[in-house]
Amino acid sequence: MILDPCKSLKSVSPLRQAYRLMHRAHGHLNWWPADSPFEICVGAILTQNTSWKNVELAIANLKKARALSLKKIYNLTHDELAQLIRSAGYFNIKAKRLRNFVDVVVDKHGASLKRFFKGNTKTVRQRLLAINGVGPETADSMLLYAGGHSSFVIDAYTKRIFERHGWCAANADYDELQSLCIQSLSQKRGVAKLDFWRDYHAQLVVVGNHYCKPRNPLCDECPLKTLLPEN
Ligand code: SF4
The missing domain is CATH 1.10.1670.10 (Helix-hairpin-Helix base-excision DNA repair enzymes (C-terminal))
Incomplete structure (x- = not known):
């Protein structure tokens, strides 16, 4: 039954x-332990299938390289990004997923997370789920902790x-x-x-x-x- x-x-x-x-x-x-809404979004993607400790190392690397921003990541090559987030595991896949997210925010929402998260929760959730590599848990984490949506x-x-x-x-x-x-x-x-x-x-x-x-x-x-x- x-x-x-x-x-x-x-x-x-x-x-x-x-x-x-x-x-x-x-x-x-x-929660969430981060310095900015963008860092939360990056963490939500990097934490897929790995421990938070590994995510922290990857985020520290991005910070050290002064690459933890929408525009900086947008302008990195795939290999540069993959190397910076290597410690998060599955770094080639995660670099693609992170790029997919960043590309949508930059290309369709004027590089503004605020604009990206604007709208009712259902609409923004669908916007997130339409990005290749963003599943329900990642989308809801971003909505709740970075976007100010009760999801x-x-x-x-x-x-x-x-x-x-x-x-x-x-x-x-x-x-x-x-x-x-x-x-x-x-x-x-x-x-x-x-x-x-x-x-x-x-x-x-x-x-x-x-x-x-x-x-x-x-x-x-x-x-x-x-x-x-x-x-
Ligand atoms: S089952 Fe899990 S959550 Fe429940 S009391 Fe045990 S350790 Fe805690």
Whole structure:
């Protein structure tokens, strides 16, 4: 039997309770760690299939070469860009993806991220998803943290944590998990909601990274322990 991920949630409160517990343990996390909206976009592309540590090295390299800007990246050759982001892994693919994004912003939006992100969330999300190499997680990360759009980010940590707590079906896909979060976590409006969703995703990343490991999760130390099904 396929569980409807929305119906599998007995009530919406566990997701809100989870936030209270994570926030109590970590405080407000002020994500995303970056100096500018463009750096956030670059990080969102580079972090695909690699650790954040490797992304930090690549971004530091771009900064060192004074190449962390739309126009600088636009004017680099593919090989120059690929070498600068080498530490992020899959550097040829990521150089192409980064260029695809930069080309659209420069060629179609006057090299202005502000103009690129202008419009309603659905329209801007479609604009992002139309770029080769930008999937839902990358698009939502850019929207939420760089574009000021309330678009909930789902990642592997979200899925693992929700699944282990029985908040979603094992086969729930990205859209289903996102709908579940939107349905459960939309009490706030405007900037308050944006801030809440930014921090919610950040809290899940910290829990996923520190406690909810793929094997041998550290439940005894985790702030979400009291929300496990057997508790
Ligand atoms: S580590 Fe354990 S308690 Fe923490 S989120 Fe994962 S399954 Fe839940």
